[in-house]
Amino acid sequence: MLLFVVFEEDENTMRSSIRSFLIVLTCFVGLTAPRVLHACTVCVELPKASIADHVLAAEVIVLAGPTSGNPFKFSIRRVLKGSDDRLKEIPEIPFLVDSVMRRAFRSDPTNTVLFTYGATRTDRAGRSFSRGWKRIFTMTPERKEFIGKLRSVGQLWTYGETDSSDRISFFSDYLWHSDHVLHSTALVEIGRAPYDLVRPIGDRVSTNQILEELNRLDRFVYRPTVIRLLGLQSDTHARSIVRQRYIKALNNGGLNAFEWALAGIEADGALAIKSIDLVLQGNQMTDDDKWAFVRALTEAGSSQPRFRGEIIAILLTVLERDRILAARIAFATRNWGQTPLHQQFKAIADHELTDPATEFVLNMVLDQEVAVE
Template sequence: MDISFASIAARGPTSAVLAWLMPMIAAAFLVVATPAHACVLCLPYPQMTNADQVIGSDTAVFARENPAKPFSYVVLETFKGRYDGSAIPLFLDSTTARTLRLNPTVQVVLVQNRPGGIWKALGLAAGEYQGVMRQVADWHAGSKTPAERTIFFAPYLRHEDRSLAELAFLEVGRAPYATLRDLKTNVGRDNIYRTVNDIFHVEWHGLYILMLGMSDRPDDIAFVRGKLKTAAKYGLTTNLAAYATALIEMTGADGVTQLAEEYFVEPGRSNGELLEIVKALSVQGTGGAAELRGSIVNAYGGLLAVHPELAGYVANDLLAWKVARFVPRLREILNAGGGLDEASHFALAVYLSSADEGGSFQGGLTSSGGLR
């Protein structure tokens, strides 16, 4: 029997079986289908870092150009697994070969996925980068938590070796926000401003803005407020989510209220601007200070009142936080259907199917604490 999203919303409380099944169906479907807004810092890079490649490899070596056979590799050190001595069927390009000739201590990191398997070059490694790779080679999948990896790599964020700094950026940049909140003692304030003001590292700004948000200095707060004032005046979205997250971290519920009044209360803001603010609220509501969640939920209420077409972007948070007071409003929005895409329809249907007649959520559906 087909069950439409509209029929789920219209009938009110669903059967116990359906209410139990829908979140599990969603677990598989929502990964790709629902509006995603959890990442304040969405890195335009591959998901796997060089550290991941080494951890997942069977064999990892340092190599240079074979003097007896130009543009091919000779292994100098095996730092993970066992190298069988066979020729490595990779071509050493002329640019890399030239760099190696000019820098005798630099080597190339090569990994093999399994004995007799495919070799892959991960790039150049100077002295300290080599040391980091040796340490990472002792890890195995799951042996380090995201927080532990972040703490390990954070000191290298401003390293003079750009390759090592980039690796650290990728590792730290994908850390949970709750972990980033603990990094204020690891990254110096001068380094943060140096990066935020560096026009040649624009893609790095978001991470450092989040770190700046850990400051309670009045001049830092004024800097963030100034950036947000400019963004609001001209409708800018670049790093808007990061600056909004920083403001909330610095000023708490007052920052949430300021952002909601600036963006949610009055119509006229673009969806791009609104979604950047929603990202910030979502991240703070999930990984920020627990006492902020009430203010964030109130801000979501303002968004739903003026911008119902964005309801799908907050439904997942409301479900995870077990916030039931918006059941009537979200059912009304779903029944009206105006401006909702298919993913938003599904997100609202899952939220409503998880709520019982009394406007609360059934036990066991989420892991976060209740907030009515």
């Protein structure tokens, strides 16, 4: 995820500038990619909008059940949010009551399903171009309590927000909740949150619970999040497994190489960083794997400043051999302050063979540093 800090006096102006810049920046960064990257599986596979996003941004929230005269059609039983006038303006709930839900309603006629109406997706600038109904889940006492707390605690959260420690703290309480829907919802939220904000919630659950999740093939989509949580466990069993898996990832690369390398740094610190350095010095890896290991280093440097000296030395060597990674390294280290990397960034930006996209990105990062000073 790319973020950029703009120094403005007005907060609304600052947010608008950030969003506008990200639209342009995403296009430029895409041009610098040597090939399609595996990147972060969470970013690719998990929903871009979470249950919390749909509930908090909804214009209308209702509980619905089957229509008395038509068991296949939903009708509103209770309105949790939204005026009567607004309900008249929007379309009817388009979803049909399937066979599973019909059986549930027959066994308990008081069952209801939570629906929201509002933005179904937004662009990178936070603008919504589509609205519609979203089926959230069948209500239970636990989920009713969850929705109540969410609407109370999350009043000031914005659609798609990830960099909120309060939000992470709230959802960390639902990790490995007995309700699998709430558990999965928490994994989505934790998985897309900045790593430095996730680190403090380590050891919130048992290693055995994490390993059980990790070994389930039907939960593959949550694996990147689970690997990060395993890396944050402090017990010897978790550390032993992480050591085995990150060394294997360094040797073989592939899917989740980034997460295992990052977990390895949590387990072995400087030793893991040195191991990553040795791998990066070789030439037997794909561009995807190379970026995965470099990304693990920059993520560790951002969240654990004590390692920055060693990591900067490695990144300088990487840049000397592979300048195509310069733009992404620049963004990943943009909040580290003045470092020897900036001299390298400037040299690459000024080089006549540097492509315009990379030059643009590097100059933006360098200009940001000047603005801070």
